[in-house]
Amino acid sequence: MLADTIEALLKIALVLGGVMTASAYLVLVERWIAAWVQDRIGPNRVGIPLTNIRLWGLGQPIADGVKLMLKGEAVPEHVDKPIYYLAPAVIFVGAILVFAVIPFGSVLPAGIFPENWNIHEPIALVIAPQLDVGLIYVLAVGSIAVYGVVLGGWGSNNKYSFFGAIRSAAQLISYEIPLGLGILGVVLATGSLRLEEIIGRQAESGWWNVVQQPLGFVVFTVAAFAEATRLPFDLPEAEQELVGGYHTEYSGIKLMLFLVSEFLHMIAAAFLMVVLFLGGWHIWGLTDGIDSPAGNLVTWPVALLRVVVLLAKVMVVILFFMIARWSWPRFRFDQLMQMAWKVMIPWGLANLVVVAIVVEYGNRIEQAVGVGREVCMGLAGFAVLLAVWLVTVLTDPSRTDNRLRRDLPVPSFLANQGDLGEM
Numbered sequence: 001m002l003a004d005t006i007e008a009l010l011k012i013a014l015v016l017g018g019v020m021t022a023s024a025y026l027v028l029v030e031r032w033i034a035a036w037v038q039d040r041i042g043p044n045r046v047g048i049p050l051t052n053i054r055l056w057g058l059g060q061p062i063a064d065g066v067k068l069m070l071k072g073e074a075v076p077e078h079v080d081k082p083i084y085y086l087a088p089a090v091i092f093v094g095a096i097l098v099f100a101v102i103p104f105g106s107v108l109p110a111g112i113f114p115e116n117w118n119i120h121e122p123i124a125l126v127i128a129p130q131l132d133v134g135l136i137y138v139l140a141v142g143s144i145a146v147y148g149v150v151l152g153g154w155g156s157n158n159k160y161s162f163f164g165a166i167r168s169a170a171q172l173i174s175y176e177i178p179l180g181l182g183i184l185g186v187v188l189a190t191g192s193l194r195l196e197e198i199i200g201r202q203a204e205s206g207w208w209n210v211v212q213q214p215l216g217f218v219v220f221t222v223a224a225f226a227e228a229t230r231l232p233f234d235l236p237e238a239e240q241e242l243v244g245g246y247h248t249e250y251s252g253i254k255l256m257l258f259l260v261s262e263f264l265h266m267i268a269a270a271f272l273m274v275v276l277f278l279g280g281w282h283i284w285g286l287t288d289g290i291d292s293p294a295g296n297l298v299t300w301p302v303a304l305l306r307v308v309v310l311l312a313k314v315m316v317v318i319l320f321f322m323i324a325r326w327s328w329p330r331f332r333f334d335q336l337m338q339m340a341w342k343v344m345i346p347w348g349l350a351n352l353v354v355v356a357i358v359v360e361y362g363n364r365i366e367q368a369v370g371v372g373r374e375v376c377m378g379l380a381g382f383a384v385l386l387a388v389w390l391v392t393v394l395t396d397p398s399r400t401d402n403r404l405r406r407d408l409p410v411p412s413f414l415a416n417q418g419d420l421g422e423m
Helices: 002-037 060-070 081-100 134-142 144-155 159-190 195-205 214-227 252-277 291-297 300-325 333-369 373-394 417-422
Strands: none
Touching: 002 060, 002 081, 002 252, 002 300, 060 252, 081 134, 081 144, 081 252, 134 144, 134 159, 134 252, 144 159, 144 252, 159 195, 159 214, 159 252, 159 333, 195 252, 214 252, 214 333, 214 373, 252 300, 333 373
C-alpha cells in the first residue's frame, strides 16, 4: 500500500512538473512560430545570466515566469475579492486534473529496475491506470473551467470581464456537445472508456480511428479548438472587443495561472486527439497490443520508443494548433454559435449513426462484401463526410442571399456630377 502511494506521488510530481515546464516552453515555441509567420527574428536573446551565451533564447520562459511572479499585483477596489481570488485557482485545478488519466506511454518493464526495489510488475505511465471511466472523468473535470471563467468575470465587477465570461460560458457549454459526440463514436467503436484500451484496439486492428471515423475526427478537432479557446475561437478574450476578456482585471501570478491554464487545455486536447484518433503510442512495426497481457513482454527499448512516438505525435498536433492561430481570422460570435449548433452537432450525430450501424451489422456486412469492419467503417465515414460537407455548402444561406452582393447606392452629390459637368 505504501509503495503504491509513493508511486502515485512520484507520478503526480513528474506529470505536474513536466506539463508545467512544457506549457512554459510552448509559449516560447509559439512566439517563434509567430515570428516565422510574420517574417521576423523572434525571441533569441535571453540565455545564461552574466554570460554571452544566448542558447537561442531558451531562458525566455524562465524570465517571463519570474517577471510575472515578482510583479506587483494591483487588486481593484471594486472587485468581489473572495470570488476574484478563487477564479484562477478553479480554472487551473480543472486544467491540471485532466492529466490524471492521460497516458504518457504504455508501461515501464519491471526488469529495468534494481532487484532490491522489489518491483515485479510493469508500471503504467499514467497516474490513475485502473480508472474504467477515464473519458467520463475527462469530460467532467474539463467542464470545471466554465466555473472558473464565470467566477473571474463576475468577481472582477467589470463589464468587459463579464461579457467575456458570458461568451466563454456559452462557447464552452455549446462545444461540449460536439466534443462528447466525437468521443462517443470512438467509445462505441472500441467498447471501452479507458484511454489505454482505446489505443490498444487501434493497435490490434492496425486502423487508427482517424481513418475509421474521419467525420468524428473533424468534429472533435473543431470542438477541441473551441474548448481550448484558441484562435480562431478566442472570442472570450478578443482584445479588439473586450480588452482582455474575463482576465482583464488580473495581473501577476493570478494572470499567469489563467495563461498557463490555456496552454494546459491545449496540451490536454492534443493528447486526447492523439490517443482517441491517431493511435496513441502505436506505430506500425512496434509491438502491438494493450498493456495486459502484452505489458509483461514489453522491453525497455520498446517502452521508450512508445513514449517518444506518443510525445512526437502530440507535438505535431500542438504545432498544428499554433500555426492555425496565425493562419485563420477570428470568427464572429454568431458564426461560432451557428457552427456549433447547426454544423458540428448534426455532423457528430451523423457520425454516431454510421458507427452504430457498422458496429451492429459489421459481421453481416463483412460476410456479404468480404471486407473487414474497419474498412467498412472507414469507407462509410468518408462517404458521410463528403455528403454532409456537400449538404452544408449547398444549404449555406450566403449562397442565395444577395444582400451582400447588391449594388451600393451612389451618394447624391456624386450622382449629380455628370449634370454639373455638362453645364
